[in-house]
Amino acid sequence: MSNAVPSPTELLPEALRFTSPAPLVDIGANLTHESFTQDLEPTLTRARDAGVETLIITGTDIEHARQAVALSRQHDGLYATAGVHPHDASGWTPQVAAAMAELYRDPLVVAVGECGLDFNRNFSTPQQQEHAFEAQLALAADNGLPLFVHERDAGARMSSILRAWRDDVRQVVVHCFTADRETLHRYLDLDLHIGLTGWICDERRGHHLRELVADIPGNRLMVETDCPYLLPRNLPAKLKGRRHEPALLPWIVREIAHWRDESEAQLAASSSATAREFFALDTDRSQPGGGSD
Known part of the structure; x- marks a missing residue:
């Protein structure tokens, strides 16, 4: 019996080892989730082997935002967001706002969020969600x-709030x-x-x-993958652990490209160029004003 440790790539079935025709940016990866604790390095290796060269690690509260920043310091090609998810909006306080403001001074933090409105589950009340969201808009x-x-x-209410703030906020991605x-089309x-x-x-x-x-x-x-959530249901092979x-991500790009009637290479290149510009990834944000227009 061999005692060889399987390579990171071998942990994916061969049918799921995709390679993007152009470098990709995954704009939403929840790599601070506990499911990645034991194999983050192999996960990043598999991503790079697939052509996913840049990842934006989602910070949904202070703890996870700080973890996202720490991961971004440890690995090239990783960046962080920092915000309070609408599920946790009831916990928004001046102290939370101050902690977030401190995080936004870090050049590896490239966006405010994940924040917004979720009127589907309402783990926080709509009023609490709107209060925390407008604070993060500010x-x-x-x-x-x-x-x-x-x-x-919450599309109608989201559009109404964003319309009032649109001249003040540089860019927004839903x-x-x-x-x-x-x-x-409201958003567009x-x-x-x-x-x-x-x-x-x-x-x-x-x-x-x-x-x-x-x-x-x-x-x-x-x-984006929004991993570890939203595993595509139409993958060509089953994935252990799901x-x-x-x-x-290249599989998702393939699916989107099909329905847009464009090539995978075209979508990969355009989505990555859009993401790099949106998050100012090619800008030296360590300099004063480096992250804003």
């Missing part, structure tokens, strides 16, 4: 950072977009960016997106 404006937004069943055509009319995930691979819930994705201008579209990871 922080984004004050720090010249883009906004990384979560929205579920991450993991899953809503309808009307909501999509506000000149927002749209993040798409493996939701489009879900024949139960995401089939409506297939008819919408061609409406999104190429310079407004970015891609944990999503960045190495599978």
Whole structure:
């Protein structure tokens, strides 16, 4: 019996070892999730082997934002966001605001969020969510950072709030977009960016997106896994443990490209260029004013 340790690539079935035709940016990876604790290094190796060269690590509260920054310091090609998710909006305090403001001074923090509105679960009340969201809009404006937004069943209210702030906030991406055509066009009319995930691979819930994705201008579209969540349901092989990871992003790109009637290479290149510009990844943010227009 061999005692050889399997390589990181061998931990994925061969049918799931995709390679992007152009370098990719995963704009939403929850790598501080406990499921990555034991194999973060192999996960990053698999991502790079797949062509996913840059990852934005999502910070959904103070603890996870700090962890995201720490990971970004340890690994090239990683950046962090910092915000309070609407589920946790009831915990927004002046102390939380001050801690977030401190995080935004770090050049590795490239966006405010994940923040927004979730009227689907309402783990925090709508009033608490709106209060925390507007506070984070103000922080984004004050720090010249883009906004990384979560929205579920709150499209009309989200659009109304963002319309009032649009001149003050540099850029906004609605991450993991899953809503309808009307909501999509509200966001596009506000000149927002749209993040798409493996939701489009879900024949139960995401089939409506297939008819919408061609409406999104190429310079407004970015891609993400939202791992370890939202594992694509139409993968060509089963994945042990069913944990999503960045190495599978090329499969999502393939699916989106199909429904947009464009090549994988074209979508990979355009989405990455859009993400690099949106998050100012090629800007020296260590210099005063480096992260803002």
